[in-house]
Amino acid sequence: MAQPLASTELTGLQKAIRWHPPSYDIRVDEVPIPRILHPDDAIVKVKLAALCGSDLHIYRGHGGVNAVHICGHEFIGEVVALGSSFVEEVNGRPALYSQLKVGHKIVSPFTSNCGECSVCRLGYTARCPEGFLFGSPALDGGQAQYVRVPKAGGTLFNLSEPSTWSSNMSKTERETALSKLSDSSLLVLADILPTGVFAALQTINHPKVQPVLTGRPWPLCFSPGIEGETLSVLQEDRVFTAAIIGLGPVGVCAAISLLDAVSTRSIPFRIIAIDPNESRRTKMQAVYDTIDESGKKGGDFAVLSIDDAKVKAKEWTHGVGCTAVLEVVGNPSALSLAYDLVRPFGVITSVGVHGEPPLPFNGREVYGKNVSLDFGRCPARAMFPPAFDLLVKRQDIFGGVGEASSLIDSIVSFDEAAASYSSFDKGEVGKVIFDPWK
């Protein structure tokens, strides 16, 4: 095998979307093209970079930061320079340090991670002690013509060499899929689709959900050898009831992921997707209508406003509450609604980015309802295999741009950066992607 191409670092200036304190100040600035700062770095030429709901925390000045920086944590691009750690023999380091080459197409998870500490090895890459969030004062983001990726051998996904990751598909199937997938659809791998899959997998694998899935009561669901008592779980108890709060792009991905998880497991379900914003509900409904029967069979799905959802949840759960609630907003009122909708011994899976406010329930309330809560950031790097499989399965949804059922509304140039942030902040547009070369 040949050594990696000697990479020639670029010099000069590039265009980048930068946030300026204290708030609502987005500018396209001319800044230096990033250089290799550490042997593990890669420099990526950005093909597309997306605007994400969680970018709005900093945009609004609620992010607790005050330094000018390049925005954006969702990007796809091509490797243009590699540090000296990228060599033929890696001696136990992540394989990508030997496999990644200049010219390869990559997608990055929204945080960097080393890939070789205990946290990363266990798959919890989003909390690698050496990791950083792209698009923060600690690490410039991807809404630029070039971006520096630290710990690149642990962080990046190599889309040019499908043999470098695992999947339910064969290498050939993956190659075929990759040849068909557009860059804008692959970009959902950076954050929104893995985060949706993360929410669904946390929920479906939670111990409190197992009686519904296995048809064996708690705790016998964990002891296949022990016979149950005379009175056992009935078919009517085995309906998985869930609510998804927040139908932005991540919420829609969570809904798609949850529908896939229950339909592939043949679990009867009743799922309510909730958003106060009518245009988001319309998008969710259009996406649902696009999914073929095999992806939603065996259950009911309703897209509703908050008030209508409360009524429907009572009806569908016979007043008991939902087995699980996926909270995909990131504020106390969404968590409070989740608490109202969840059943006793139910699960709230929260992937929303939460800030300083206290949690909207006290000790008596969480004890009194036996609530389980899962918080936090998706380990997108680790979630890549199942997210990629789902992306291929749902190319109809992720492939389009600007159609009623597309998750992506438009691909615009940097000239529209400030206006796009502003209208996204006001809920006037859905997911926007920037093309730095347009």
Next chain:
Amino acid sequence: MAQPLASTELTGLQKAIRWHPPSYDIRVDEVPIPRILHPDDAIVKVKLAALCGSDLHIYRGHGGVNAVHICGHEFIGEVVALGSSFVEEVNGRPALYSQLKVGHKIVSPFTSNCGECSVCRLGYTARCPEGFLFGSPALDGGQAQYVRVPKAGGTLFNLSEPSTWSSNMSKTERETALSKLSDSSLLVLADILPTGVFAALQTINHPKVQPVLTGRPWPLCFSPGIEGETLSVLQEDRVFTAAIIGLGPVGVCAAISLLDAVSTRSIPFRIIAIDPNESRRTKMQAVYDTIDESGKKGGDFAVLSIDDAKVKAKEWTHGVGCTAVLEVVGNPSALSLAYDLVRPFGVITSVGVHGEPPLPFNGREVYGKNVSLDFGRCPARAMFPPAFDLLVKRQDIFGGVGEASSLIDSIVSFDEAAASYSSFDKGEVGKVIFDPWK
């Protein structure tokens, strides 16, 4: 099969330990012997009734109640009267309505439950919509000579007929075990041992713990068919690290349960048991020393004060934090310590009874550490099978009274009720059992 014995209800007065508002006022009162009020009721002659840490919430006036009532939610006794629902043919109702007879020995979980609604069928008996906590204004408790058990066919465990429940043991093994077990050891089935097993099973089955247990990174631990990437989980990552906060009787049971769960699964472990109270730590250590090698092999166990535990947790987890923390206290400072000790992507299992104060972490903190939290009351009725098996396995610990390694400190008469509540409240004694006939 003969019809149940026609039961003759008792009349007249009995002695009962009652709480009087507003606080710290425990009296032994003469009150009427309870009568059958509903066809599903049973009247039980109490043999022994225990004092539990959660009784102190009401004792101290923090329980949010202000009505005089009979205390106690842990009791064992003998059926003396049954309502008219107890008949030979039950037509789909819980089997105990046909199996339970006057004269049978029973233990009750600390809450009543119908056993026939969807919540009960799924095993979540502690939150049955028709259930009540014994020893509350809604339902008189077991610290009396007689107690009324509502929904008795759904609530009670029949210790005279081991065929009426399931277990890892054969019927003969269970009969042999029951013939050896003292009433005071069987009484731990009412609350403290099932609650300990509940905490351990919630923890060990949590999705965030699975990479450590399976040796496959998240989320591949849920997809046995997919191969991992080159860099995989190492043996050193597969050490299950945990802390148990609070070493009252339930905390000790949680430690015994967790040790059993990890040693039977051959999971390497490092477990820290924490309490500021030295006498509780001494008891925990004596209990641990009593467990034979097979029940604790493959790991390290340390009993420590809070400050020492913080240092040890850093050392044992290489600064990352514990995979799981079991919180068995029920106040904000215990939860706050749990948050400090748990790793990113860790699990806090809280079985402490929490009150009005807010949770001691805000949205940013739980998001920032990817924390999972499981709150609430043990469904003791459903937990009976694994708790019984563990009781038999650990007869050495649960069998004794007043020894260094016994969970039960003393069996006293009602004359010592007020003094026992007072010294238990001050942490001067461990678990106290009342004999209403002494």
